[in-house]
Amino acid sequence: MELAQVVAFTMVTLLFVFTPGADWAYAISAGLQHRSVTPAITGMLLGHLTATLAVAGGVAAVMAGAPALLTTLTVLGAAYLVWLGIGVLRSPVTPQEGEVVQGSALRRLAKGFGVSGLNPKVVLLFLAVLPQFADPAAAWPVPAQIMALASIHLVATAIVYTAVAVGARVVLATRPAAARAVSRFSGAAMVGIGAYLLVGQVAA
Numbered sequence: 001m002e003l004a005q006v007v008a009f010t011m012v013t014l015l016f017v018f019t020p021g022a023d024w025a026y027a028i029s030a031g032l033q034h035r036s037v038t039p040a041i042t043g044m045l046l047g048h049l050t051a052t053l054a055v056a057g058g059v060a061a062v063m064a065g066a067p068a069l070l071t072t073l074t075v076l077g078a079a080y081l082v083w084l085g086i087g088v089l090r091s092p093v094t095p096q097e098g099e100v101v102q103g104s105a106l107r108r109l110a111k112g113f114g115v116s117g118l119n120p121k122v123v124l125l126f127l128a129v130l131p132q133f134a135d136p137a138a139a140w141p142v143p144a145q146i147m148a149l150a151s152i153h154l155v156a157t158a159i160v161y162t163a164v165a166v167g168a169r170v171v172l173a174t175r176p177a178a179a180r181a182v183s184r185f186s187g188a189a190m191v192g193i194g195a196y197l198l199v200g201q202v203a204a
Contacts (some may be wrong), residue, residue: 002135027044027162029186032182046112116176
């Protein structure tokens, strides 16, 4: 695996991480609701790590060849996003309200994992992208190369998602109306993404 491949993958993964989606929406929501965003971000990173391990172990290739399994995963993930989004829309928060929101760190971690881990697009993205940057002729085994590249992705994801979550809180701390609007937007984004996935499965 040459340096050029590592640099190219880094550019690709940055484009992926900087593209707003369900992860961004949940990061913003977590930033507005809780003092610490670490549990939510950690959960999302674990979701990405699980997808990476699936690719490295060949599980994702099996899933890609099993339409029924992939459909089930998509429906579960989409339904979960819709459920989370509806919860945010029903109870949009401001930073002041977020300071007293109850909920264990483990629950926030589990939610973060659900947002990323149940997202079939994450698995398929890794399935399509990661193997292209692994060199079968290199000294390292392909699974090891995939995990090394994935570590770059995880670091970038941790930095960007933390910045999004903390930034949402800091920027909106003195703007309750704007914070509530952003919270509603985050909830609507989760509902919209989940609904899009569900409609796609119905249409298929």
